[in-house]
Amino acid sequence: xxxxxxxxxxxxxxxxxxxxxxxxxxxxxxxxxxxxxxxxxxxxxxxxxxxxxxxxxxxxxxxxxxxxxxxxxxxxxxxxxxxxxxxxxxxxxxxxxxxxxxxxxxxxxxxxxxxxxx
Amino acid sequence: xxxxxxxxxxxxxxxxxxxxxxxxxxxxxxxxxxxxxxxxxxxxxxxxxxxxxxxxxxxxxxxxxxxxxxxxxxxxxxxxxxxxxxxxxxxxxxxxxxxxxxxxxxxxxxxxxxx
Numbered sequence: 001x002x003x004x005x006x007x008x009x010x011x012x013x014x015x016x017x018x019x020x021x022x023x024x025x026x027x028x029x030x031x032x033x034x035x036x037x038x039x040x041x042x043x044x045x046x047x048x049x050x051x052x053x054x055x056x057x058x059x060x061x062x063x064x065x066x067x068x069x070x071x072x073x074x075x076x077x078x079x080x081x082x083x084x085x086x087x088x089x090x091x092x093x094x095x096x097x098x099x100x101x102x103x104x105x106x107x108x109x110x111x112x113x114x115x116x117x118x
Numbered sequence: 119x120x121x122x123x124x125x126x127x128x129x130x131x132x133x134x135x136x137x138x139x140x141x142x143x144x145x146x147x148x149x150x151x152x153x154x155x156x157x158x159x160x161x162x163x164x165x166x167x168x169x170x171x172x173x174x175x176x177x178x179x180x181x182x183x184x185x186x187x188x189x190x191x192x193x194x195x196x197x198x199x200x201x202x203x204x205x206x207x208x209x210x211x212x213x214x215x216x217x218x219x220x221x222x223x224x225x226x227x228x229x230x231x232x233x
């Protein structure tokens with residue numbers, strides 16, 4: 001597609017519910033990142049995929065957070081048993097190159113999924 | 119470890135005046151530096167980057183940034199601000215020699231340009 005598409009744009013969940021957030025990266029982009037952006041804060045790294053391989057999940061805040069990219073394109077971020085502190089905008093970004101390769105990779109971001117946990 | 123600081127939560131400037139949004143960074147190796155802009159309900163959009171070479175980098179919409187290694191800074195500048203420049207600006211860094219491939223973002227600076 002023309003850009004990175006995220007759905008849903010807005011999600012309201014009751015505490016304890018499971019949620020799934022979808023990211024459609026730009027076609028052919030190898031690298032995919034998930035970031036969490038709390039209100040008034042900058043994006044915080046969650047996890048990174050190179051094709052279908054999850055190479056870094058060091059930023060996932062707890063084992064309630066799980067991400068996958070089974071075919072190397074669409075990715076899903078799943079949050080189990082949501083808590084109020086999970087309320088944030090979840091940003092997905094993709095880039096053509098392999099992160100860490102020579103040259104600086106410019107990320108293309110989606111508009112984000114705003115999660116509100118009541 | 120890599121980190122970036124944006125010391126100002128908000129910058130106010132009159133339209134037509136020059137603007138500066140400050141960013142300082144910390145890396146153990148060589149920095150790759152980025153500026154992104156975020157408009158309401160939109161994702162972050164790339165403005166410019168520094169990899170190596172000329173310390174003055176020119177980017178989109180008339181923005182430029184100056185890399186200063188001794189001061190570990192990468193301030194964003196524009197000679198003449200527009201009301202439409204009002205947005206959130208994020209500085210990001212990646213340590214090219216430190217082995218990290220994940221960009222770290224600052225907390226953002228809200229730029230408000232008054233007519």
